[in-house]
Amino acid sequence: MAIALSGCAVSEPPLDTKPKIVATPAQGQVTMTVQAEKTVGNVTPVYVSVANGTNDPRAIVPSQVFALNSEGERIAPIPPMEAARQSGNAKELKSALASSALSGALAGGVGAGLGAAAGSALGGTGTGAIVGTAAGAGWGMFRGAERGQDRSDQQAAMQISALALQPESVNADFTVSGYVFFPKGQYSQVEMLLVDRETGNTESIREPWR
Numbered sequence: 001m002a003i004a005l006s007g008c009a010v011s012e013p014p015l016d017t018k019p020k021i022v023a024t025p026a027q028g029q030v031t032m033t034v035q036a037e038k039t040v041g042n043v044t045p046v047y048v049s050v051a052n053g054t055n056d057p058r059a060i061v062p063s064q065v066f067a068l069n070s071e072g073e074r075i076a077p078i079p080p081m082e083a084a085r086q087s088g089n090a091k092e093l094k095s096a097l098a099s100s101a102l103s104g105a106l107a108g109g110v111g112a113g114l115g116a117a118a119g120s121a122l123g124g125t126g127t128g129a130i131v132g133t134a135a136g137a138g139w140g141m142f143r144g145a146e147r148g149q150d151r152s153d154q155q156a157a158m159q160i161s162a163l164a165l166q167p168e169s170v171n172a173d174f175t176v177s178g179y180v181f182f183p184k185g186q187y188s189q190v191e192m193l194l195v196d197r198e199t200g201n202t203e204s205i206r207e208p209w210r
């Protein structure tokens with residue numbers, strides 16, 4: 001019980017959810033801002049924001065956002081679900097263990113109720129409750145440990161997918177933002193290819209890695 005109370009049952013978010021500064025539309029230009037976060041496991045999340053100050057809508061294609069290394073080589077982004085799989089680290093394991101501890105405590109509570117009922121029928125409420133609590137907590141801890149990592153991974157995957165940059169259009173004076181994920185490494189710039197919805201032409205914009 002002490003372990004369950006001292007640890008949080010909800011896994012820590014794998015991404016920083018502090019408010020982000022986004023790009024502001026500039027007349028006649030398409031602008032981009034880039035903010036790299038701390039590497040999580042083998043994945044570096046990068047918050048990308050694009051603002052369209054032109055009259056023509058631009059199409060964002062997340063797979064066409066690249067990290068450029070010191071030699072100018074393009075490094076392709078990691079798809080969000082694969083990024084979720086690769087982002088496990090000590091924090092995720094800690095979250096899984098905390099979830100396991102809570103699962104055990106909750107199961108123990110259920111076991112106590114069942115034990116009390118059984119004990120009452122046998123004329124020994126106190127003993128029945130104690131046995132039920134112990135059995136319930138023990139079984140719940142095993143089941144919680146089994147499911148803890150899966151639950152933690154699911155929470156991470158759900159958040160990563162929700163916060164990832166989506167394929168969509170940036171209309172005039174609109175701003176679109178989201179995370180793109182790259183393999184752990186040393187990079188100098190981020191490049192994004194946009195499609196002009198009116199002409200079908202592509203446009204490349206670059207920003208320093210920050």
